[in-house]
Amino acid sequence: MKYLKILLPWMLLLAMTGCGEIKPWVKPYERDNLADPIMSFGRLGIANAYMHHMYQSREGARGAEGGSGGGCGCN
Amino acid sequence: MLKAVQVVAVGATKMLKPLLLVLAFLFALQSLPLPAAVLPEQAVEFLYHRYDQDGQLIDGPAVLVRKNFDSTFSLSGEYLVDTVSGASIDVVSTASEYEEERIQQTVAMDYLTGKSILSLSYSNSEENDYEANSLSFNISQDFFGDLTTITMGYTKGWDEVGRVGDDTFSEEIDRQHYRLGLSQVLTKNALVNLDFEAITDEGFLNNAYRQVRFVSDGVRGYDFQAEQYPNTHTSRAVALRGMYYLPYRAAIRAEYRYFNDSWGVRADQYEIAYIHPAFEHWIFELKYRAYSQTKADFYNDLFPYQDAQNFLARDKELSTFQTQTLGLGVTFEFEPTSIPLIEKGQINLFLDYLKFEYEDFRDISQEGYQAGEEPLYEFDALVGRFFVKLEY
8 A cells, every 4th residue: 555655646647747748858869879779778688687686686685676678768 | 254255355455456556557648649669679688697606606598589579569588597506605604515506487578559568577487495486567658758768567476485305395475566667868968767666575584494593502602593584574675877978979877776674674785887889899888886785683693592582584685794896898799791680789798796795794614713703704706797689
């Protein structure tokens, strides 16, 4: 229930975004740098996933390792 | 009877909650104007990984194959092997060395609709005394001219814990993950990710073999008893990551992650990386990572007497310690004209040097010390990754 309380405002935000239009401040033709593979958080695919597993089995922390992906809107 | 019905109703509500979340999210998407995000590239990935620490070697291959259909549907399969030989300090102290293998298999599918990607995956990991299963659902959605991506995910995991040499020993763990992510383009040279993940576990959470030590009248001044953990565990982690494209073709990546859990562990992690392309086909990467954590409430290197408290842990992962990592990597990118079907590829070699320094975990393999006065444990390790990706 606690996490539902956290997630609900996000959902409302998502629903409301349909009501207004926000113009992108970085135009599609300005996204060359963002589209460069060196700007990808996950350019190493399963090699990145392996490192997360390696750390997780030796450290107490877990979760939020990345992989939410997307974001640059370059494709 | 009424009580049984109530129990079933409460159980059903718990099970339905994630589903309701997803349905609510899908409903919210209906109000949005939708055209175009992109699935990951159709590719074959091959990894050889190797973790080398004093007395312990873990290595093996991993393969991932992804096939896209009609640019809206993608299927992938992954197979990973970990072969463990030697033993860590926990095992050296209280048991004999061993060799074992872990095999992890994952199948996943992604469906692209408008600016949303819906992903479903199932993973199974097996070793001789442990089996882990997990079913994951993720959804990501681009907004605001594709400058913002929001992701949500839920994972249900169920593990079976066994013990070698004891066929009657069988325990279970139920696990749930809740994920929320925001990725945002800030400028034409900068983007950030914010990720949150809560994980809850319930069941047999301690190790079936590991022991804690307590002060005794024995020759060594201490003796051992089985560790005992609570059977519930809830953790939260939040991470902020940023990438910045420099005025010349190079990038800086920075990350901070904060973690805490219901066992009293609190952790901070910082990472910074510099990525520099050179000589047309090459990319070099230099990384530094620092991690520190506090101990769990029920951790102690040496308990004052047997059964000193309800919960007992002497797992060094629950102690107070710091980790530092220095990583170096090189990537060679190519577009082969002589290999049919392959459009482009990359070959990578990454080496990471890790140093672990413990503040309240002592090295009891050292002899000639009073109980509780042994040197603090520390070790270093070298992790190698040879990674090839071929897009077709």
